Amino acid sequence: MERFFRNKTLFTVIIVLIFLVMTGLIGALSFFARDLFPFAAPVGASSSSSQAESPREEGGSAVQGPQFAAPSSKEESDEPSQEESDSEDESAGEGSSSEEEESSSSNGESFDPALGEEEEKDENKEENIHYNVPDEMRAVYLTPGVDYPTSGGAQAIEEGIAKALESAKALTMNAVVALPYGDGKAIYQTGEMQPATNEIDILQTIVDKAREQDMYVYAVYEASTIDQGGNAVRQESVDTGVIDFAAENAAKFADKYQLDGILVDSYYNETLPDSYAGYIKSGAGIGYREYMRSYSEALFTAVSGAIRESAKGTQVGIVVDGVWENAAAEPEGTQTAAQFTALSGGNADTKKFVTEKLADFVALRPGGYTDSGTEPFQEVAQWWSKVAQSGGLPLYVIYPEDKVCTDAPGFSSPDEIAQQVIYAQECEAYEGGIFNSLSRLIENPQTSTDLLIKLFKHEVNVDHVLTELAVTKPDQMDFSTFEPVMVFRGASDPNFEVSVNGEVLDTDENGYFTTTQDLEPGLNTFTFEHKGKSQVFKITRNVQIIKEVSPTGSVALEGGMKLQITALAYEDAAVSASLGGASIPMSKDTSIDDSTDEDSSYVKFVGEYTVPAATGEKQNLGMLKISGQWQGISDSKEGASISINPVVAAGDGDLIVVTAEAAKTFPPDKLGNETDPAYFPLPKGTKDYTVGEMITYKNGDDTYKYYKLQSGVRVYADDINKTSGELSTGNVIESMKITSDKRYTYVTLDTQQPVPYTVSYSSSGIKFDFKYTSSTPKSQKVSDNPVIRSADWSEGTLSLGFTQSGSFLGYHSYYKGDKLVLRLTNPPTSISNVRIAIDPGHGGKDKGTAGYYPDVSEAEINAVIAEKTAEALADKGAEVKLIKTDPYLTLNQRLEAARAYDANIYISIHSNSSVNTSATGSEVYYFYPFGQTLASISSKQVSNALDTDNRGAKQARYWVTTDSRFASVLIECGFLSNKSEYKKLTKSSYQDKVAEAIADSVASYVKTISTGISGGNDDPIDEDEEEDESSGSGDGSVSGVSLSKSSVKLKIGETYRLEAQVKPSDAEDTRVEWESDDEDVVTVSSSGKLKAVSEGSATVTVTTRDGDYTKKCKVEVVSDDEDDDNDEEIEDIEITESRVTLEEGDTYQIEVEITPSSLEDDAELEYESDDEEVATVSSSGKVRARGEGTAVITVSTTDGSDLSDRIKITVE
Incomplete structure (x- = not known):
């Protein structure tokens, strides 16, 4: 029966017993009420001036003993008819809230008919009572007949109790709660119940021996349990007889044993078939629901009062089931869907009992579990915590330890109770717990008790306990693959084992695990088990030695071209190709690009074949075939149908014009879509002739179309258009002008025709070889230029010698009318002269590489590090753009964002992965040779700062590094496939280190390439056709300059833009320069934008370009928490x-x-x-x-x- 009620939950309506309001009949009605409800005056309702001493002083706390008003009645007009006897009176329920206020008192005072008003006034003195209360309750039930014997003689019982207490103590318990009955017999001796034995007072023995162990002692008192025929029997309904017996027995029980606390349970008055008849017999003076609830309240009040009167140092606890009432039925209730609630099912307003302090503490007995869909533990615990707080009472939770690792819903996992403890500790009123089974704790199923003890000793990370098994790689559970092995990666609770197909896996201190499993041909099943839960992966392996080949489809080449053949095949396979009777060897290719899958067992094999020379007719070479052998198994795939275009006479090609802003170029003698760092783009407007027919190359689902150009490059067909006219072979470049501003050096060539050119780079200079050109201007020596020292012509080739070897950051070319502008980026004199674009790799729909923990993927790690890097660079004075990649941006969109920002340096932040889970360290990739210096410095400084492996600077074909106008790098900060590095990369402090190291490497790079020479004062040559608005249009000389503010006050991190006005407004040169005398306090950009760095004062000076006029602004930087003196207004x-x-x-x-x-x-x-x-x-x-x-x-x-x-x- 007890177990049945332990699974109940509570409901929420406030019951009030109301006085009949007929002034002339008060005496008679009071007499009638006391006759009908003799329990109306609870035992011990009066105050006492005496002070009870605690059995033990330590841990004691003083509380006031509350007084209670007697249950009252009030006539109502909502009596149900006989036909409605099975339903509760709805109108009474609706009025319960207002009735509660009325029933509490008359004129704001409590009335106790057992004492009378006069006595109450005389004795209404508060007393201080000391309770023995543990700082944190950690108690366990002692169950008769289970944890100790109740028969077999006094010695056996005593020894059993001693052993049980020793076990509880060893489990870090500081209190015990004695259950009162075993096999229907009482463990206590009050003369009211049949004891289990007369040889020994079991409860007294528990009290004595527990106190010897310095443990607190509590007991459960079942209010509605009475003696029937020598057995303890719980009554489902309550009447006056039950109340009388309960109060008298409770008084003796409390007085005899002087416990630290008594948990009152079993006080429900459940609705039975004859309940309504009893209501009618009583006279039906109050509503039916109030009538039923009044008995529950009267029973609890009587027992509580009896305990308080008989043992003033004993706390009264109320055992409440999890759900008072569902919110759907009572808005103040819990967001639950419990089938049983205290208010509806038990007719007990337990919420009222608590808020009116009918008890001294609350012992919550939840009916659900953490993942319950009807009674979630977290919701119930938080709700009761708030109720307990409103009554000023502590909350204890009774944990269902007996269900751990059983088939009980929600309890199969060994950490369910630990999770409940963690969630309970988040409740403000929570002061400890009570475990309902000592024997189960001792049994320690699946080390669940070990976890609890670690939790109590603060030896466990609570985040780990709340972690469920999460396999993040692969991201599907039922799929097919060609891979011969499968890498599984994920996270678990490190306090418990993880196994796959019965084999226990190694996990680290964070619970991360990785395992590589061989895949047999056909279906493979992998069952992961952890904390009583399992995940099953069904992976079908299809054996395929060669996964992909290229080219495919139909490919037409020019005679003599090199056909590049690629295949993805098993790493230890032997791969070759054949075409037209020729055998083509293939070998592994270690180059990396955006299509490289670091987590795959397939690797790229590459072969080259030079096709025969062209003839006057089209030649069909047949079908390309790629073959592979692996472990005695052969496989082959067909590639493209290869043909050679007929020879084309010189001059028979079409005249084309470049329509793309920058047309990528490729080697003309190779067929493939792989970019080449020796080939640079052609600017929009360039003209050239095609050679031969369009070339088609197909790789998987992607089809690429190209034309060879007479200038010796291959371009995308989509980047050019046919045009009319002709291109003379005798082009004249009439003049060359070299100018510079603060950021760029401009080499402007006045050319008669927009002829194509090819580019070659070395660390000492860069060459532009102009085609179809017969005449060029004179060479020039260049002085005081930050990037070039000479501009030499040799026939049609312009050689630009660098001022300092290795100081080149990139270039961009464009036509400005008939003039070709070669814009070279000046090496900055300081980091404040640099514009940097930061690209967080992946993002949006693209999560990148999966980590061990499902909620922290590569994209999220990249985004955080990128943001921190941007902040670190900005703190150093750099101008930084953090590219937003959520929603997802394509690789081209990322580059376009950097171009629009006019960046000098492009940094893409990534995190690495490998099939080899022991791989660690950082590595940095670049494409163009001039990016190698930045890559080398970054790789070294990042690895040094992180104390990890320096895997070096590596050349690769990552698309975001292939723009010639930037020094571009892609930084792999660490390996997410390595458990240790993954954990580090998820930590904010480590991310800070990565960001600072990247920022430091940029600063070092700037120092390395700086020539110490600033750019000139020439006008910038904008790519846009419009004139630069920053230049003045007047023809007069400068006569002065003014500032929008003479002083500015900023908080750390704030920005402000100063406006400078050159006088007169139509002056010939209205440009200005900005300078801060203390960049540690405030920095200023070239447009007058201030950024507050740290507390202090600095002076910002604006100077006209001619240097004749200046104005100063005093800037004060204060701390973040300093109040503003005035209301702020938008300044800019x-x-x-x-x-x-x-x-x-x-x-x-x-x-x-x-x-x-x-x-x-x-x-x-x-x-x-x-x-x-x-x-x-x-x-x-x-x-x-x-x-x-x-x-x-x-x-x-x-x-x-x-x-x-x-x-x-x-x-x-």
């Missing part, structure tokens, strides 16, 4: 990009910087497009490209400050 707004190029249908989010930055979240802006046929803009700044053309979008403030900025949108 700036769009982060000045121009963006989009394709029709693209969208773009305008980013606006507000000065001061502290107002960014509050600023109200409006956006307007001057041509909505080209581009529209939403109220939040989201641009949508509608049609070809150019539109200018203006953003402005709406607060009356009349601030605005513009961005130019070009739609192609």
Whole structure:
């Protein structure tokens, strides 16, 4: 019966017993009420002036003994008819809240009919009572007949109790809770119940021996259990007889044993078939529900009062089932769907009992488990914690230890109780727990008890306990593969074993595991088991030695070209190709690009075949075939059908013009889509002739089309268009002009025709070999230039010698009318002269490599490190753009963002992976040779800072490193496939180290390549056709300069833009330069943007370009927590990009910087497009490209400050 009630839950309506309000009949009605409810005056309701002494002083705390009002009755007009006898009275329930207020007192005072008003007033003095309370309850039930014998003689019983207590103590318990009955017999002797034995007082023995062990002693008192025929029998319904017996027995029980606390349980008055008849017989003076609930309240009140009166040093605890009431039935209830609730099923308003302090502590007996869909432990525990707090009572949780590692729903895992403890510890009222089975704790199923003890001793990471088995790799559970092995990776609770197909796996201190399993041909089943739960993977292996080959489809080549053949095959396979009777050897290729899968057992094999020379007719060489042998098994795949185009006479090609901004070039004598660092792009507008027919190359699902050009390169067919006219072979480059500004050096060539050229780079210089050119200008010596020292012509080749070897960051070329501009990036004199684009690898829908923990993938780690790197670089004074990659950006979109920002350096942040799980360290990839210096410095400094392996700088074909205008690197910060490095990379402190190391490496790189020479003062030659608006249009001389502010106060991290005005406004040169005298306090950009770095004062000076006029601004930087003296106003707004190029249908989010930055979240802006046929803009700044053309979008403030900025949108 006890077990039945232990699984119940509670409900929520406030019951109030109401006085009949007939003033003339108060005396008679009171007499009637006391006759009908003799229990109405609870035992011990009065105050006492005496002070009870605690059996033990340590750990004691003083509390006040509360007083209680007697249950009352009130006539109601909602009596149900006989036909409605099986239903509760709804109107009574609806009115319960207001009735509660009325029933508490009259004129705000409690009334106790057992004492009378006068006595209550005389004796209404508060007393201090000392309770013996553990700092943190850690108790266990002692179950008669299970944990110790109740028969067999006094000595056997005593020894059994002693042994049980020793076991509890060894399990770190500091208290015991004695259950009162075993086999229907009592363990206590009050004269009211039949004892289990008369040879020894079992409960007294428990009390004595527990105190010898310095343990607290509690007992459960079942309020509705009475003696029937010598057996303890719990009554399902309550009447006056049960209440009388319970109160009298409780008084004797408390007085005799003087326990530290008594947990009152079994006080429900459940609805039985004859309950309504009893209600009618009573006179039906109150509503039916109130009638039923009044007996539960009266029973608990009587028992509580009896204990308090008889043993003032004994705390009264109330055992509450998990659910008072579901919120669906009572809004104040829990978000649960319990079948049994205390309020509805037990007719007991346990919430009221607690809030009105009818008990001194709450012992919660939850009915659910942590993952329960109907009674989730967390919801129930938090709800009761708040209720206990409202009553000022501590909360203890009774944990169902007897269910651990059983078939009971939710308890198959050995850590379920540990998880409940962790969640309970988050509850503010929680002060400890009670475990309901000592024997199960001793049994320690699947080391569940060991985990609890570690938890109590703070020897376990609670995050680990809450971790369930998570296999992050592979990301499917039922699939087919050609791989011969499968790498499994995941996370677990390190306190428990993980096994696959019965074999225990090694896990580290974080619970991370990895295992490589061979796959047999056909179906393979892998069952992972952990904490009573399992995951089953069904993987079908299809044996395929050769997975992919290229080229495929139909391929037409020019005679004499080298055909590149690739195949993905098993690493230890022997692979070869054949074509037209020729055998072509193939070998492993260690080069890396974006298609490389580091987690695959397949590797790339490469072979080359030079096709025969072209003839006057098309030649068909037949079908390419790739063959492989592995462990005695043969496999083959067909590749492309190969043909050779007929020879074309010189001059028979078509004239084309480059239409792409920068057309990628490839070797003309090889067929493949692999970029080559010896080939540089051709600018838009370049003209050339095609050679032969279009060449098609197919690799898997991708088809590439190319043309060979007469200048000796191969280009994508989509990057060129046929054009009319002709290209003379006698082109003249009439002049060369070399200028520079702070960021770039411009070599401007006045050429009669937009002829093509090829580029060759070395550490000492860069050469441009112009085709179809017969005349060139004179060579020049260049002085005081940061990047070049000479410009020498030899026939059609221009050789630019570097000022300092290895100081080249990249170049960009474009046509400005009839002039070709070669824009070379100046080596910066300091990091404050550098613009850096930071690209967090992957992002959005692309999570990258899976880590061990499901919620922390590569993309998330990359994003955090990238953000920290951007901050670290900005702190050093660099201008930084953190490319936003969520939602996902393509590789081209990332590069376009960097180009729009006009970056000098491009850094892509990644994390590595390998089939070899022991692989560790950092490595950095570059493409163009001039990126090697940055890669080498970065690899060395990152590995040194992290004390990990330096895997070096490596050349690879990662797409984001293939733009010639940047020094570009891709940094692999560590291996997510290695358990140790993965754990480090998920930690914020380690991510800080990575970011600082990358920032330091950039700073070192800048120092290495710096020539110590600043750029000149020449006008920049903008790629855009429009004139640069920064230059003045007047023809007068400069007469002065003014500043928008003479002093500025900023908090650390804030930004502010100073505005400089050169006088007069039509001066010939209105450009200015900015300088801070203390960059450790505040930095200033070339556009006057201040950034507060640290506390202190600094002076920022603006100087006209001619150097004749200056103005100063005093900048004070204060700490983040210093209050502002005045309300802030928006001083400036700036769009982060000045121009963006989009394709029709693209969208773009305008980013606006507000000065001061502290107002960014509050600023109200409006956006307007001057041509909505080209581009529209939403109220939040989201641009949508509608049609070809150019539109200018203006953003402005709406607060009356009349601030605005513009961005130019070009739609192609």
